[in-house]
Amino acid sequence: MLETRDVTFTTGGATLLHHASAGFESGTVTGLLGPNGAGKSTLLKLLAGLLPPTEGAVFCDGDDLTHLNQSRRARRIAYMPQDIPPFPPMPVREIASLGRLPYAEAPDVALNHPAVSMAMGLVGLDDLATRPASRLSGGERARLMLARALAVEAPVLLADEPVAALDPAHALSVMRVFRALAAEGRCVVLVIHDLMLATRFCDRLVVMKEGAIRYALPAEALSDAMVREVYGVDVRRVEGAVVPWG
Amino acid sequence: MTVPRPAGLILLLFALVASLSIAALLWGEAPIDVFAAFRDWVAGRPTVGAVILGQLRLPRLLLALMVGGTLGLCGAVLQGYLRNPLADPGLLGVSGGAALGAVCVFYTGLFQIAAALLPLGGLLGAAAATTLLVALVGRGGPLVLLLAGAALSSFTAALTALVLNLVPSPYATFEIMRWLMGSLTDRTMTDVMLALPGVVIGCFLMLGTGRALDALTMGEDVAESLGFRLHGLRGVQMRVVAGAALAVGSCVAVSGAIGFVGLVVPHLLRPLTGHRPARLLIPSALGGAALVLASDLAVRMLAGRAELKLGVVTALIGAPVFFHRVILFRKQGAL
Numbered sequence: 001m002l003e004t005r006d007v008t009f010t011t012g013g014a015t016l017l018h019h020a021s022a023g024f025e026s027g028t029v030t031g032l033l034g035p036n037g038a039g040k041s042t043l044l045k046l047l048a049g050l051l052p053p054t055e056g057a058v059f060c061d062g063d064d065l066t067h068l069n070q071s072r073r074a075r076r077i078a079y080m081p082q083d084i085p086p087f088p089p090m091p092v093r094e095i096a097s098l099g100r101l102p103y104a105e106a107p108d109v110a111l112n113h114p115a116v117s118m119a120m121g122l123v124g125l126d127d128l129a130t131r132p133a134s135r136l137s138g139g140e141r142a143r144l145m146l147a148r149a150l151a152v153e154a155p156v157l158l159a160d161e162p163v164a165a166l167d168p169a170h171a172l173s174v175m176r177v178f179r180a181l182a183a184e185g186r187c188v189v190l191v192i193h194d195l196m197l198a199t200r201f202c203d204r205l206v207v208m209k210e211g212a213i214r215y216a217l218p219a220e221a222l223s224d225a226m227v228r229e230v231y232g233v234d235v236r237r238v239e240g241a242v243v244p245w246g
Numbered sequence: 247m248t249v250p251r252p253a254g255l256i257l258l259l260f261a262l263v264a265s266l267s268i269a270a271l272l273w274g275e276a277p278i279d280v281f282a283a284f285r286d287w288v289a290g291r292p293t294v295g296a297v298i299l300g301q302l303r304l305p306r307l308l309l310a311l312m313v314g315g316t317l318g319l320c321g322a323v324l325q326g327y328l329r330n331p332l333a334d335p336g337l338l339g340v341s342g343g344a345a346l347g348a349v350c351v352f353y354t355g356l357f358q359i360a361a362a363l364l365p366l367g368g369l370l371g372a373a374a375a376t377t378l379l380v381a382l383v384g385r386g387g388p389l390v391l392l393l394a395g396a397a398l399s400s401f402t403a404a405l406t407a408l409v410l411n412l413v414p415s416p417y418a419t420f421e422i423m424r425w426l427m428g429s430l431t432d433r434t435m436t437d438v439m440l441a442l443p444g445v446v447i448g449c450f451l452m453l454g455t456g457r458a459l460d461a462l463t464m465g466e467d468v469a470e471s472l473g474f475r476l477h478g479l480r481g482v483q484m485r486v487v488a489g490a491a492l493a494v495g496s497c498v499a500v501s502g503a504i505g506f507v508g509l510v511v512p513h514l515l516r517p518l519t520g521h522r523p524a525r526l527l528i529p530s531a532l533g534g535a536a537l538v539l540a541s542d543l544a545v546r547m548l549a550g551r552a553e554l555k556l557g558v559v560t561a562l563i564g565a566p567v568f569f570h571r572v573i574l575f576r577k578q579g580a581l
Contacts, residue, residue, distance in 0.1 A: 050470050074473030085329070085465040088521040101461050102473045107522075132521075148464065152472075 001026040001187040002047055002077075002156055007056035009042055016042045018212045019056070026155065029178050029188040031198040031219070034208035035231055040191045041082055041160050043208065047189060048079040048158050060156065074102035078152035082160035082191070084141050087133035095133045095144055096120055099151030119150035122177045124170065138165045146174065156187045163197060168244030175201040195227065195235075196243060252525045255518050259532035263311070266539040270307045273543070274298065306430050308438045310539045312445050313430070313497040314507060318534020319527060320490045321508030322515075323452045326459035326523030327486045328388050331516075335508040338391075339398025340375045340491040344498035345426055346402045346409070347371020352422045353409045364425075365440045365500040372444075372495025375402060379491055380484070385477045387466065391487060428502035428557025430542050437500040448493025449531070451485045456524030458482040463523065504557045506564025507534050513571055537563070 002024040009017040017039045024030050024047070032040040045051045046058055049065040058065045060076055068076075078099070087095060093111065096119055100110035110116065120126050123143040128136070136144060142165040149157060157178075163171040175197055178188045182203070192198045198205060199219050207215040207222070209230045215222075224235040272280055276298055283295030287304075317335055324333040335341065351357050351367030375398055382394035406426075413419045458476075461469035466476055475481045497504075511533040512526055519525040541559040548554050 045467070048467075048471055050467055070475055071473040074471060077471065079467065079471035081465060081467045083465065083467075085463075088463055088523075090463070090521045094520070094522065095464070098460055098464060098472070101457055104457075107525075145464070145468075148468070 001061060002189070003059045004043070004046065004053075005056050005059065007043075007046055007053045007058060009046060009051060010054040015054075016211050017046070020213050021056075022206050022213055022216050024156075024187050024189050025204075026187045027182050027185045028203040029182045029190065029201060030204045030206060031202035032189065032191045032206050032208065033193075033195070033198060033222075033230070034214075038208040038230075039211040040208055042211075043206075044079075044158050044160050044189065044191055047156075048077055049073050050079065071102055071104075074154075075152070076154055077156040077158060078149040078154040080145050080149040080157075080159040080162055082164075084145050087136070087141065087144070089132035089134040091130050092125055092133050092136065092144055093120060093129040096125070096147040096151050099148040102152065113151070115153045116147075116151045119147040122150060122180075123147045124173060139167060139170060142166060143170065143174070146177075150177075150181075155185075156189075157181060158189045160191045161193065162190060163192065163194065171197065172244060172246065195222075198222075252519050252529055255515070255529050256532065259529055259536060262536045263532055263539065266536060266543065267307055267311070270310065270539060270543055271299070271303050274303060274546070275549075301434060302432075305433050305435050305438050306542065307539070309430050309433050309441070309501060310542045311535045312438070312441060313501050313504060314535035314538025315531040316445055316449060316493045316497050316534070317504065317507040317538070318511040319449055319452055319531035320494050321534070322512040322523070322526045322530035323455060323459065323486055324490060324508070325512050326526070327455070327462065327483070328392065329462065331513060332509070334505075335490060335494045336503070336505065337399070338375075338379060338395045338487070338491055338494065339402060340372050340379060340495045341498045341503050342399045342402030342406070343375020343378075344368040344372035344495045345503060346406050347374070348425060348499065348502070349406050349409050349422050352418060352425065353413055361434075362436045362440065365437050368499025369440060369444070369496060371402075372491070372499050376488065376491035376495055380487060383483070383487060387477070387483075391483065424555065425502050426557075427555035428504040428560075429545075429553075429555050430501055431545075431553065431556075433500060441496040441500045444492045444496025448489045448491070448496065451489030452493065453527060455482055455485050455489075456527055459523035502555075502557060504538065505561045506568070507537055507560050510564040510567050511537055514567065 004020050004022050007017060007020045008015060020043060032043060034040050046053055052066055065073060097110040097116045100113055120129060123146050125143055125147055133144060146162055163174055166174060179201055182188050199222055202219045205217055205219050205222055206213055207226060207230055214230060215226055227235045278295040278298055280299065283299040286293040286296035287300040320335040325331055347370045348364055348368040351364050357364045379394055379398055383391050410419055410422060458469060458474040461472045461474050470476055476483055512530045515529045515533050516526055519529055541563060542556055545554050545556050545559055
């Protein structure tokens with residue numbers, strides 16, 4: 001579905017990504033792991049077509065992203081950024097309906113589109129549909145950004161730290177949404193720091209450090225040694241720890 | 247769920263603009279039969295009524311509509327693009343360029359050769375400032391645009407001050423200062439025709455940015471991921487910068503600087519349009535036209551020994567409205 005072939009990205013004299021090659025299949029959830037500054041967000045932006053590779057290329061279903069028409073790309077790849085801007089006081093549901101912009105629908109058609117209803121329901125924002133988006137909490141704002149991305153109904157969903165601001169219940173529920181999307185055949189790629197959620201809900205992990213992909217492996221194959229090498233921390237597998245589960 | 251529809255608001259504002267336009271044509275110091283004057287004007291009969299209507303009131307009305315509409319629209323577009331409710335058409339620095347061009351025409355005495363050279367100088371100044379702005383901004387984002395606009399504003403203000411400094415006669419300084427205050431008095435159809443191309447092209451470019459401005463409420467990355475090209479020659483920023491610069495530059499070239507319209511009108515109308523940038527564009531253009539028309543009518547009605555300048559009136563109306571918004575913002579935390 002999505003593939004980077006020997007992608008290097010350089011900006012302002014600094015190389016943020018070195019010769020990264022990785023494939024992201026339909027029907028899977030892939031977690032991008034790595035310490036701060038490892039190049040995860042840069043890789044995600046390259047996958048979204050928001051940054052042009054300095055060398056190499058990113059392909060979506062065999063099409064080079066740099067040559068793909070912008071609106072076709074927008075319907076194929078939905079993207080949720082890490083930074084969430086302050087929203088204007090538009091109703092929450094109307095912000096979510098902006099995910100329909102690539103389809104050039106009339107605003108009221110977009111607002112009442114089933115995809116928007118579905119997205120609002122999936123992230124648990126149904127009750128807040130008419131609230132001004134400027135009055136949401138941090139976690140609610142993150143869920144609204146995700147709802148906006150889900151409303152695109154794209155076969156690829158890229159999300160940069162989608163659960164970082166969420167409470168345990170919503171984090172679990174959002175991870176289940178990603179699993180459900182993968183079960184529908186979509187390709188989901190997440191930047192995630194929570195190793196517990198990553199190993200439990202992702203099919204594959206791409207582990208990065210210093211702008212390079214160190215490992216690309218099935219989630220269950222992540223070893224303590226790899227975590228130690230990449231993050232510089234020791235790992236314990238602890239029975240009896242308090243872990244939000246279901 | 248229903249989208250707040252601006253149709254009612256647009257209709258109301260349109261009716262307001264239409265009523266003010268009719269009032270602007272009917273009312274004047276010289277009582278004329280407007281309908282007879284209109285027939286004479288169309289038929290090309292040079293009666294007193296036809297001259298007053300065709301050469302005084304009509305150009306003044308058309309310019310008020312163009313200048314007000316442009317400033318209102320431009321304010322809404324810039325505030326949407328920069329996601330900053332304090333953005334104002336003046337921040338581009340193009341108004342300063344237009345003023346400098348016109349001031350140079352004053353300084354060189356060229357305006358004594360032909361009155362049309364004054365707006366033409368303004369247009370040249372605006373065009374030069376637009377070119378410089380576009381070149382300065384390049385592929386940079388909104389912050390670069392703000393910085394480039396600030397640099398250009400300061401530079402044109404410095405050059406204007408230099409010209410004022412060098413002007414030999416105090417009378418010329420006085421004339422320049424009066425022109426800079428902004429006015430629609432004694433403008434002709436030539437002024438309308440000079441400003442029209444820039445206003446039409448500029449507004450056309452700006453009106454096409456509505457959906458992209460909606461997408462930008464969620465930041466640049468999301469807007470780009472939704473299929474909007476922001477930077478580059480065909481990007482949204484180029485449409486905003488070139489459109490606003492062309493339209494505002496053309497207006498300032500013929501009317502002088504008219505402040506606060508582009509800042510206050512989008513502010514007042516935003517809550518009535520559900521805070522969605524695209525829905526604010528047309529109401530803001532109509533609101534700007536209504537404000538400038540009403541202010542110009544006030545100028546005409548209050549005309550006494552010393553003529554009040556339109557730019558002064560709009561600032562006198564706009565500034566208190568802004569004070570009110572500040573107090574409201576402090577109380578409610580929402581603009």
